[in-house]
Amino acid sequence: SQQGEEDPQALSIQEGENATMNCSYKTSINNLQWYRQNSGRGLVHLILIRSNEREKHSGRLRVTLDTSKKSSSLLITASRAADTASYFCATDYSGGSNYKLTFGKGTLLTVNP
Amino acid sequence: DSGVTQTPKHLITATGQRVTLRCSPRSGDLSVYWYQQSLDQGLQFLIQYYNGEERAKGNILERFSAQQFPDLHSELNLSSLELGDSALYFCASSVATGAWDTQYFGPGTRLTVL
Numbered sequence: 001s002q003q004g005e006e007d008p009q010a011l012s013i014q015e016g017e018n019a020t021m022n023c024s025y026k027t028s029i030n031n032l033q034w035y036r037q038n039s040g041r042g043l044v045h046l047i048l049i050r051s052n053e054r055e056k057h058s059g060r061l062r063v064t065l066d067t068s069k070k071s072s073s074l075l076i077t078a079s080r081a082a083d084t085a086s087y088f089c090a091t092d093y094s095g096g097s098n099y100k101l102t103f104g105k106g107t108l109l110t111v112n113p
Numbered sequence: 114d115s116g117v118t119q120t121p122k123h124l125i126t127a128t129g130q131r132v133t134l135r136c137s138p139r140s141g142d143l144s145v146y147w148y149q150q151s152l153d154q155g156l157q158f159l160i161q162y163y164n165g166e167e168r169a170k171g172n173i174l175e176r177f178s179a180q181q182f183p184d185l186h187s188e189l190n191l192s193s194l195e196l197g198d199s200a201l202y203f204c205a206s207s208v209a210t211g212a213w214d215t216q217y218f219g220p221g222t223r224l225t226v227l
Contacts, residue, residue, distance in 0.1 A: 038223075041221070100161065
């Protein structure tokens with residue numbers, strides 16, 4: 001099963017509003033990453049937060065990580081129509097010698113002009 | 114543009130056939146990752162190569178195989194294709210192979226099996 005699970009599955013907001021997406025995961029991680037995917041295109045890396053960090057900012061993005069609850073949130077402030085995309089969280093696997101990312105099924109964000 | 118290129122963009126083939134997908138990583142990146150994205154399974158990690166050697170394996174079927182060549186480009190071979198193999202196949206690359214390396218994704222190859 002997927003390591004990360006995003007919530008909600010879909011979110012529709014008006015331009016200028018804030019969008020919050022959540023991600024829950026199951027096992028210990030080294031880091032958690034958020035990616036964006038425009039329809040049918042490749043994923044674009046947004047931000048990486050390490051397991052010893054609690055909050056990170058990048059432009060209009062704010063990511064939080066709560067390792068005790070095994071959850072993360074992505075906040076996009078002052079959203080724009082161009083933010084319309086699917087957003088995925090990806091967690092690495094901290095056990096063993098093989099590193100790989102596991103992606104959730106994503107949140108589809110629609111920002112209406 | 115991530116700097117990762119994938120060919121072809123679209124591929125339509127029949128069940129039972131074999132296809133090869135190609136990926137060129139960003140200049141300087143040694144790791145290549147392959148992912149499959151479908152509506153029901155989401156984005157699934159298939160396999161990773163680092164500097165020509167297989168490094169990590171995910172949910173890759175035995176009918177699928179991959180390799181990374183000395184020039185660091187990679188190919189994913191899919192054989193005995195089934196309808197359920199229809200999906201977007203992404204390649205990603207990163208500088209090294211650690212947990213802190215950002216993966217840069219290519220535009221993908223859309224495979225349709227009829």
